Amino acid sequence: MRRLTHALRRHKAIYLLLLPGMLYFLLFHYLPLAGVSIAFMDYSPFLGLSGSSWIGLDNFAKLFDDPEFASTVRNTLVISFLQIAFAFPAPILLALLLNSLLSGRVKRMVQTVVYLPHFLSWVIVIAVWQQVLGGAGALADLFQQLGLGSVNVMANAETFKILLTAQVIWKDVGWGTIIFFAAIASIPTQLYESAAVDGAGPLRRTWHITLPGILPVIVLLLILKLGDVLSVGFEQILLQQPSVGAEAAQVLDTFVYFRGVLGGDWGIGAAAGLLKGVIGTLMIVAANRMARRAGSEGLF
């Protein structure tokens, strides 16, 4: 105790600088963990945390009996799978393509264009897509002029998951290339030179030098992505759910919001959120361990 007061007095300035930031992290990242307990409660906002009664695992039991929850998990996994299959490799391919360009000027110009959408909000991105592909958009006009009838890509429940993947690629393919460019830049040029002297053409050099060179980064990112399968673009989906319906567009995060916050089923929403959070954290830790075992440095 005396040592503590001594340290506090001696390093007052540093503790003072530490205070606001730590207060923020404790109040807005650690304190909410207490609210997780309502997953085990028959929570009512009027009674509050202290007044609501404990009901054990009832909320989880109800959750697993709920047919909507099953379809929610299915939607989440399907969307995640599509993104790993298509949105994940897209920046690798783009980085390889741009890397193969001889003109630095063209490369920089393309980079300037493809990085931009990353900084636009999902509301803006979807509004822009709406104007181009929606029922009153450019594509619909074109179809009408050509006499092909009406088209509204943005409100088609059947192709919605593909649309989501396309939007993710449009927004983040450029941003995703940055880390691969860094990996490519760290490959020694002599490797390419000697391969070329030995008669390997551009394609074979890409296959035998560039790809193996960036493989550790690819593996690391892929494993992290696998650790994150339960999180799919929350805002992106929330914004578009009204136009395609909940059946095609309910994912775990939107389920928590609609059921819990809007629907007033606080306990069930919190149970779904807790399940997602715990599995997500376990998977990130497991993914990191796998990444280390695969020879990469891992994140932590």
Added chain:
Amino acid sequence: MTSSHRPAWVEPPNRVVTALKGMVIGLILLIMIYPLAYVILNSFASPEATTTAGLIPSEWSFSAYTTIFKGGIVQRSLIVSIAITLVGTALSLAVTATLAYALTKTRQIPGVRAALYLVLLTMLFSAGIIPNYLVVKAFGLLDSYWALIIPVLASAFNVVVMRNFFMQLPRELFEAARMDGAGELSIFVKIVLPLSKAVLAVIGLFYAVAYWNSFFNAMLYLNDASKWPIQLVLNSYVLQGASMSSMNNTEMYNLPSSQSVQMAVVVLATVPILIVYPFLQKYFTKGVLTGAIKG
């Protein structure tokens, strides 16, 4: 051209391959640029002009913008967003910089290492939407502008990036100042901050973009439509247009629902990002990679 430099060992470009690459790149550029150009240019179409898939409207006019700036909810939401972005960025930078600097003292000062771990750990979990909502409610922040700032005041990632930067500053400068009798606070304000303008600028830009773009927190915490920031107004006006008649109690719905006005709202929400983008681009590659290095 000076910028194309081909090492001696690289074979001369093959015409077919070059043409193919050119086509692919042209297609990518078209897909990225066309939607943005279409919306920006057609926001200047007169309300009577028929929309087509073409980029150039048949009749130019500023009427969409004059309608918006006559007043009403779009104009007000822009002011709200600008204020949130300015105040939020300033507070976020202050909290991030002070915390990051204090966290460089893990060796010298008891408790700092534990604080660092507490901050790092928050990258691994999130309590979730409902627990966060309950905390914001408990602090009485619902329907307050502060609900858009305080719950997202600092990100552990940005704290780590800034701490890494501070750790690289030359130690001798601090020692010299200490010899001259400067306290930790004046070292932080007079030596550390002036040497860290670049990292403060980058992280400030990232916070500013996040505040400007913030959407869900506003939706969750603000019921009162007159307090909505631009992203939320954009959502109800452009995306959920169908349900507008049911909410005709706010001024926003006096706006004519012409396509050019919708596009103008999109453009107004995008312009600030376009303005800071050149600065962002100059710095972010560096920022992203520093962050990827372990803290």
